[in-house]
Amino acid sequence: MTPPELGDTDILKAENIVKRFGALTALDGVTLHLRKGEVLGLIGDNGAGKSTLIKIITGYHRPDAGTLSIEGQAVQLKSVSQARSLGIETVFQDLALVNELSVFHNMFLNSELTIKPLPFLNNREMKKRTRKYLDDMGVKIQSIDVEVAQLSGGQRQAIAVARSVYSDAKILLLDEPLAAMGAKEGAMILDLVQRLKEKREVSIILIAHNYAQVLEVCDRVNLLQHGKISYDEKASDTSIEELTELVVAEYRKARETA
């Protein structure tokens, strides 16, 4: 079976995005595009502005300048809910899971199913769908009734990803899903991304520190430095060495000017 071809159209386009926090310019004119079905790796050192960029794309922050467009339509995101309604979903670094709630309630957090027309939760349906979603994605959880507090970091991350995918996400932003994760757990998440990539139904921006993992699953890599995209290349046309060199050169330059 050959995987579906990558689409030609940009599902997401960010142009000249600027974001300041007081005197600090976190993003200084970022231009980035994401094609339909693509997995884009976003790398960059701590403080380069990766998380700020993600938070702008998900409507959490508003940019001071620049435009965002989704499927060619310019949008002004006012809230996370609005971004969600446009199909933009995020798995944040600080995990939007609630430890005290069960797996299936977390899966449906803020998009809970109710027994219409009554306002009561439809737990049965939520459990059924949660089981199916997790099975489809190859995520293994001992029981979906347990509080997520009892699960491992990888399992929680996987649930967060599954939640995003199944809430009809068109664009999925993964903010360091592999940070603080063991090899086995990390592999589970990479498998998940690989599986999503093969379907080409959802476009993904993956933020990560580990270049090997980025090159393993991504179609293309963007490097964010000093609030700008300084490098944009197909994953097949670059290497760990090249990416490392780009980041290190940056340091060298900084040290020379200092």
Added chain:
Amino acid sequence: MAKQATEEISKVDPVNTDGRGLNGVARLATALLRRREASIALVAILLLFYFQSVNDAFLSQGNIRGLAQSGYATAIIACGLVMLLICGEIDLSVGSVMGFTPIIVYLADQEFVFPVAVIVALIVTSLVGLLNGVITVYLRVPSFVTTLGTLFLLTGLNVSLTDGFPKPAPEESTLTRILGGGPYSGIIWALIVVLLMHLLLTRMRWGLHTFAVGGNLVGASEAGVRVNRVKIGNFMLCSVLGGLAGIMEAIRINSVDPLAGGPNVMFLAVSAAVIGGTALAGGSGTIIGAFFGTAVLTILRNGFTLQGVSANTFNIILGISILVAMTLNVYVGRLRRTGRT
């Protein structure tokens, strides 16, 4: 006991969720231990047996009525506090609201018919909750401090609005009979409130979001939960429940007393919530647990009074039981956290 409970839970094979492999008794025991409310309900029942065994009058009709009448207001207020505690806040002013609302009913009653006066008073009461919520959420004043302020504000207001004298209770009407006419109307209302609040907390989106806000504020807001609205809404709910209890109490004692309610009722309700398994740090708690917590406190106080034990002794026991409940709460929480990694 709580440690035992967690051990029991961890023994259960998590994959085998239908539990067919366990025998019936063990399953029942596990289910009981797993439910936080069950242990406190058990304590309440044991206390009932104990006091009945030492004093025949304990379960007499007259004393059951006394139990119902002295506990219902605390039970209603505890429901509101549970919601707030779960989302990580507290309302110290709710006891003073209990005195405030009947005064507003009395004042509004001069202008409108009684049912309208009640509605007006409850709306005014909800504004107290709104004030607590807005100051806490938008001005970022900790709710402990915000509501400490409104506690004193209302205590003063209650006295100045009435010139310090009790006012006559509303004249008897259908609505007063519904709200406090019969000897058991208070406890019936309390049970209705407990049932509705339990449904709200466990079966509706509002309840899930309340847990989410208290469990992971940043995460909940990133998931798009309107965390400020949830918090402010629960402040308003807590105030309105306090006001409802206040109106019922004024009808029951047949007087609008400027000194009604107060911090004592509020602290009892907080204690009931905590003893019933609600965490002060937010994220977990149950309405049913708070109800049984109220029952335990009411039975203790009533039983000791019948025994001729003084109020001071009751306070000592109340204090110890809160300390024990809190310690267990913290301890179980720590066990859970360490069990996670």
